[in-house]
Amino acid sequence: MSRRSNLKNAVVAFLVPLPSILFYLYFLSHFQSNCAPLWSWCFHHPLLLANVFFFFNVNVLFWLIGFIQSSNWMIDLYWMVIPVLLLHYYATHPLAQFDPWRSMIVTVLTWVWSIRLAHSYFRREEWQWGAREDWRFADMRLQYGKHWWWISFFSVYVSQQILLIGICLPLYVVHSVDKPLNIWDFVAAGVCLCGIVIGYLADTQLHNFVIRNTKLKELGKPMVPNLDRGLWRYSRHPNYFGEQLWWWGMTVFSWNLGHGWTCVGCLINSMCLAYVTFLVEQRMLKQEYRAEAYRLYQKTTSVWVPWFKSSAIAVKDKVT
Incomplete structure (x- = not known):
């Protein structure tokens, strides 16, 4: 893999979550002074909003990038990043309520888990960004041929939303229930x-x-x-x-x-x-x-x- 391609993929990986992050930061700074239905909906439905972020920023955007690059490598990388993003989203949402000690324990553990997994991922990939996609996706690409472009949207991304949002539900619960440690x-x-x-x-x-x-x-x-x-x-x-x-x-x-x-x-x-x-x-x-x-x-x-x-x-x- 060339150095230029490696750098390009690294930049893409860092920029790709920005739409959700910027929208959420804008919401946090405007929801109290704005009575628009959109802000009210974002305020009252934090779990649904997380799914909306995931659908548009991961399912749609990642799928488009994967289609352009003919490789769905980025979802593997973000398996270790999305839980961290969800953790901080749930913890900072205006409706969040939690025990600070439990939140701190879960936050530290999640970061350690993410760093550990990221280290193993990049070590395996010889410290390259997007050098290859998961072998299962590569096999399915051959299996489905010309239909893979649309099948991949469901099999690679929509399925990941169900899995990732599902297994990260404890991060939501930890930041929605205030009970002593x-x-x-x-x-x-x-x-x-x-x-x-x-x-x-x-x-x-x-x-x-x-x-x-x-x-x-x-x-x-x-x-x-x-x-x-x-x-x-x-x-x-x-x-x-x-x-x-x-x-x-x-x-x-x-x-x-x-x-x-x-x-x-x-x-x-x-x-x-x-x-x-x-x-x-x-x-x-x-x-x-x-x-x-x-x-x-x-x-x-x-x-x-x-x-x-x-x-x-x-x-x-x-x-x-």
């Missing part, structure tokens, strides 16, 4: 921290494995077919497990505030990730050099939740 908030924070740490360790171990295999390939040596060390010894997808822990931890915050219904968003996300897990494993099995090793890995290793190897692998270890 209690022990469950610390439990939720602990679960979130565990998710962040597990996700970071798993992604780092995977990154090191990929780098090592790349060097072996360059030297003309056989690549290691499968990563089964560290956290990956006890789970086939510990990075996914860490991510789920993070979101379920956030759900505990809202459950503690009397809004357990928000688990629906996290549940839908978990179901989608289960399908992604299936696609990833099918992709692994299509690679001849690793197919046999990965089938054994599937038989002996837990899918998400870290657990001990089965007896079959224990016997194999003793033999070797």
Whole structure:
């Protein structure tokens, strides 16, 4: 990827959320002195307004940029940014009411999660902006051909609105209920921290494995077919497990505030990730050099939740 393209994509990524941010800042400075129906609607319906921002600024604008660039790379990047934007939107909305300590804990955790995910994303992409789009979108582009331009609007963007707004509902609840901090908030924070740490360790171990295999390939040596060390010894997808822990931890915050219904968003996300897990494993099995090793890995290793190897692998270890 050329330096010029990299810089262009970086500038686009920084500028693209400005329509929503500028409109919201204008709303905050004018809603009290203006009785227009638009400002009244924005004032009384913060959750609906968040969906409007998402629809026009992400679904429509991101889709147009993706259509022009023939790549839907930006939605992956903004998966780690949109929750932070929503967090501060919910916290600063005129109708917000919340315990300041809980808000501070959730804010710090969300920023740490976002920075951790951004680091893993750019490390994987070799610190480039928009070098490639998600392989699932690339596969669908080939599958749908000439119809992809309009199908992508729904499959890439509208679906992301349902997922992201849904799993971020706890951020809304935290800033709409003023209840004193209690022990469950610390439990939720602990679960979130565990998710962040597990996700970071798993992604780092995977990154090191990929780098090592790349060097072996360059030297003309056989690549290691499968990563089964560290956290990956006890789970086939510990990075996914860490991510789920993070979101379920956030759900505990809202459950503690009397809004357990928000688990629906996290549940839908978990179901989608289960399908992604299936696609990833099918992709692994299509690679001849690793197919046999990965089938054994599937038989002996837990899918998400870290657990001990089965007896079959224990016997194999003793033999070797």
